[in-house]
Amino acid sequence: MKEKKLNPTIAMVLSILLAGLGQIYNKRYIKGISFIVLEIAFIVATFDFLWLGLWGIITLGTIPGVDHSIFLLVYGIVALILLAFAVTFYVFNVLDARKQAIKLNNGWEPPTFSQAVKNGYDKAFPYIMTAPGLILLIFTVVFPLLFAIALAFTNYDLYNSPPRNLVEWVGLSNFLDLGTVDIWKNTFASVFTWTIVWTIVATSFQIVVGLILAVLVNDKRIKFKKTIRTILILPWAVPGFVSILIFAAMFNDEFGAINQDIIIPLIGGEGLPWLTDPFYTKIVLILIQTWLGYPFVFALFSGVLQSISSEWYEAAEVDGATRWQKFRHITLPHVLFATAPLLIIQYTTNFNNFNIIYLFNEGGPAVQGQNAGGTDILISWVYKLTFETNDYSMAAAISLIIGLIVSIFAIFQFRRTSSFKEEGNM
Template sequence: MKSHSKISALLSALFMGLGQIYNKQYIKGLIMMGVGLFILITFAVDFQHAMWGLTTLGETKQTIDGWDIVQGDHSINLLIYGLIFLIASILVLSAHVANVVDAYSVGKKREIGIVPNGIKETLKTMYEKGFPFAMLLPSVFATAFLIILPNLFGVLLAFTNYSSPNHLPPKNLVDWVGFDTFIDLFKMDMWSSTFYGVFGWTVLWAILSTFTCFFAGLFVAIIVNQKGIVFKRFWRSVFILPWAIPQFVSILVMQNLFNGEFGPINQLLLDLGILNERLYFLSDPTLAKITIVVVNIWFGFPYWMVLMSGVMTSIDKELYEAADVDGANNWQKFPKITMPVLMFSTAPLLIMSFAGNFNNFNMIYLMTQGGPVNTSYQGAGSTDILISWIYKMTLEQRQYNMASVVSILIFVIIASISIWNFRRTKAFKEEDMMS
């Protein structure tokens, strides 16, 4: 008996559609051959040049000939162009593998006496079974070129010397430098001191901003949900307003309130005699950090208040009734009943909030622009966190390769912390709730 499956798979591997023609699916095979020819012609023209640009990042610099500028190779354009072709090649290879698998499966059916589908049966099968795949194709292309491509481009920049002033296209070429930029970040004093300082404050900021909002929201939720409190809906509505108002507007208002020269908070404290001289909330490094944390509580606690209120109302009342029978008071019921249930329900959100605060660009940049100035830092201020430092390195200093390195480190740090915490929390293990 002929091995139709192996022969058809081999023919399809040699060229798209040949296996289908061997399996007597002539129209289907011709269509696939047409697609294969189109891909071959398209890629044959540009693929070699694209891969050359991706591997070399160009070889010809921009020069000046008299009054004319002779354009050379643009390294960044070549990098992007090469990545587009690389991702497109992976998609084409996937389609080619699917073509081989299709020819092999039809060949297998021929071996057991099943007649291959004609064009009508093929179209019907595609309509009935292929509809979900057709609907997913736009998402595949969007993910490949709108998510994977930009992220891969950002990662690869870390392995180049793409920075100001000597390696900015089109005037200069960009080169692959391997891990040199990573080494510079940790070994060169001007970069390492800045990174360690900014990283330390970033971690402290993420912890403080997460837990202060968490416990502030918990405190307000407990107060509002007390039995003796009237107009509970009113209080919930009032306290949710800071979260509902656009943060951009609110932060700018807070920036003016805490202004050291003409801010009303300073003026009020002076009028009440609490202060003898003005406090420069946003100009002193320590005060600026404290101010940012305090202001962030105002924006962050409403979310946790609403969340805690919902969780507390869902706690089984019988648990509290059983505790009352055992003679437990409120101070004993809270850590033994309320808090464990709250932590079980909110632990994943707490982890996500920590990750979000780690990259809370708006709060830092709109409030202080990363200031006040820190002379021992390279391009960063006293309140800059990693993400705002990256912003400055890219848009203000053009240190794109170093910004890319720091971005990769942020991803590694947040991913590691999140995975570790998610694996430890029991919130996703419903069976643990029963134990």
């Protein structure tokens, strides 16, 4: 008697109704029962928490002094993460039931229990080993990111702090305030403009200085190359925060060595307002970052330059190429091709370079009509909004903007970088 064919659609529908029913329909009883037990256990263990989390993330509480909006928001995000795992499992369960029904209809013989366990272990082993890392990643990266994104759409600040007051969803209000409310609009425009200028100028300076020094030291006529390289890399060996604090003392308006020992003896007066005038402070910050950043670029370029074959330069000399032409058509393309991804990282790192901005002058000096200092970049402004004025929702909104800018820039540049293309053409 011909065995009755299985209907993949029925198997799929049964698995949708209850995880494991489709497998039982396919006569994979152990797998089906296991899926049913997993689903029931998940529902029993997490139902109350999921209900509280979903209610909390929708309402953020209803009774001031009793409901803690931030705790409810955290519960809600965790509930969504758990639901994402559950949905992933459910989709796998449905697809597995349909796939196995088709395979059985095509004459596939199910493995024995011992074979199934062995095959399952072999297939699942990579996932078992990476599962702890994945869970850690979710709760140390994904969860904080989702929490920050959620805060950007609330009114969580000093005046709306639980449990005394409830936090409310305000939609795009924070983002609209950045473009419409005068103090936010003026501050954001000023800080954003300076952040872009700071990122481009400071990073470009350190790259140019590192490239020039690497090319000079790599020249055949230079002697004592190892000694020179060691000296040039010394700024990299000193911890950055130590160098920044030393420079902050040197450029102090009242007792700094730059004013007292150099500026005043040369031009007289009281010296230059390095820490009290945003223009001079910005110049100093760019110079300090160039000092701190060029050693890494210098070391990076030095390694690449030594890998370029001397035969290419010899062939160029035979063709009558000048030094500039050899640099432009041989040296520079090779250097940029090999280091482009790391140079892009230099720009994105300086975009969020909090240390130098805050340690040198805490983002100051103050600017009238703004709630950020004259040299604050976006990330240092976010720090002040979070820890000084407790405007958490606005800080989260600006952080979201920072993340989008850095992500878009990095993705766009990496896609255009030759070293990420299979062809490898320069």
